[in-house]
Amino acid sequence: MSEQNQNPEKRKVVFSGIQPSGNITLGNYIGALRNFTRFDDADCLYCVVDLHTLTVRQNPADLRKRTASLAALYIACGLDPEENCIYCQSHVPAHAELAWILNCFTYMGELNRMTQFKDKSAKHADNINAGLFTYPVLMASDILLYQTDLVPVGVDQKQHVEICRDIAQRFNSIYGDVFTIPEPFISKSGAKIMSLQEPARKMSKSDPDETFIAVLDKPEDIRRKLKRAVTDSDGEIRYDPENKPGVSNLLTILSVLKNQSMDDTVAALQGLGYGALKEAVTEAVLAELTPIQTRYNEIIADKDYLSNVLKRNAEKAQYLAGKTLRKVYRKVGLLQL
Numbered sequence: 001m002s003e004q005n006q007n008p009e010k011r012k013v014v015f016s017g018i019q020p021s022g023n024i025t026l027g028n029y030i031g032a033l034r035n036f037t038r039f040d041d042a043d044c045l046y047c048v049v050d051l052h053t054l055t056v057r058q059n060p061a062d063l064r065k066r067t068a069s070l071a072a073l074y075i076a077c078g079l080d081p082e083e084n085c086i087y088c089q090s091h092v093p094a095h096a097e098l099a100w101i102l103n104c105f106t107y108m109g110e111l112n113r114m115t116q117f118k119d120k121s122a123k124h125a126d127n128i129n130a131g132l133f134t135y136p137v138l139m140a141s142d143i144l145l146y147q148t149d150l151v152p153v154g155v156d157q158k159q160h161v162e163i164c165r166d167i168a169q170r171f172n173s174i175y176g177d178v179f180t181i182p183e184p185f186i187s188k189s190g191a192k193i194m195s196l197q198e199p200a201r202k203m204s205k206s207d208p209d210e211t212f213i214a215v216l217d218k219p220e221d222i223r224r225k226l227k228r229a230v231t232d233s234d235g236e237i238r239y240d241p242e243n244k245p246g247v248s249n250l251l252t253i254l255s256v257l258k259n260q261s262m263d264d265t266v267a268a269l270q271g272l273g274y275g276a277l278k279e280a281v282t283e284a285v286l287a288e289l290t291p292i293q294t295r296y297n298e299i300i301a302d303k304d305y306l307s308n309v310l311k312r313n314a315e316k317a318q319y320l321a322g323k324t325l326r327k328v329y330r331k332v333g334l335l336q337l
């Protein structure tokens with residue numbers, strides 16, 4: 001255990017990130033963003049991980065736009081940038097610097113086992129670059145730079161947090177207590193929201209538009225997409241992800257957004273049809289997203305405000321990250337000036 005973990009007085013550190021690689025989906029919101037606001041007594045850092053997106057070809061102008069948009073969305077979802085360090089990964093060079101060092105403590109065999117690498121290389125067979133392969137090492141750097149205790153993520157990122165722990169433990173076993181060993185924070189319900197069209201697959205921002213709800217979708221688009229969501233033909237409202245993935249996914253969205261247990265959610269719909277279920281989900285999604293969209297529109301209109309927030313928080317993150325990076329450089333034997 002590291003010295004940080006042994007100190008009960010230390011405030012917990014929470015770190016997470018989202019890639020500005022497409023429209024932020026209801027899956028990202030329920031699995032990650034919505035949980036970011038739950039850590040009142042911790043020091044929280046929420047990063048827009050723009051460097052990670054470069055593992056897939058990006059349009060530069062779009063990437064810049066989506067990066068600012070995601071930072072604004074963090075704030076619109078209720079993260080006060082005075083209390084939470086909201087910043088862009090590329091504004092803090094220590095992320096890439098630590099990634100190099102940690103690359104030298106990560107085995108090819110470990111990276112080969114990553115399911116996201118396998119999925120993404122199948123999807124982008126013409127561009128299986130080294131960055132895609134070492135992606136989890138950059139993610140480990142993000143987390144370890146801040147002596148993070150908790151990493152709120154969806155289920156699909158669990159394996160990446162596990163390899164981060166392995167790398168940190170390996171490094172600590174050679175050089176002493178340098179890194180805090182982080183834990184994933186994965187909520188019991190909603191950690192894997194499924195595609196509206198293919199409910200056996202995860203909802204993903206890189207899939208076609210009709211398969212997901214974007215947090216910034218217009219109400220009429222949300223209504224249409226939910227109306228067309230794939231269900232099944234037996235007509236019974238029941239939670240059974242194996243046999244009824246579409247209906248179960250809609251029930252999950254409803255129960256999470258209404259802060260209601262699954263039993264109560266199902267009971268409230270007894271005797272009703274899928275039309276009523278879809279209507280209930282639509283109302284819950286609109287009730288959740290409409291105030292976020294209103295705040296988002298205010299924030300994104302004020303460019304100076306957003307760039308000041310990002311600048312101030314980048315400086316704060318640089319300071320914190322610099323402390324860990326200097327320690328790592330010293331430990332591995334790089335000459336200090």
Ligand code: TYM
Pocket residue numbers: 015016017018019020027028029030031032033049052138139142143151152153154155156157160190191192193194202203204
């Ligand atoms: P990304 O950008 O793919 O997704 C951001 C967050 O959303 C969660 N998520 C979901 N949760 C529930 N249901 C879904 N369908 C769904 N789709 C996505 C993801 O689990 C994630 O929490 N590698 C990360 C970004 C990252 C990061 C980090 C995260 C980079 N560095 C350090 C935490 C800590 C990623 O690609 O997430």
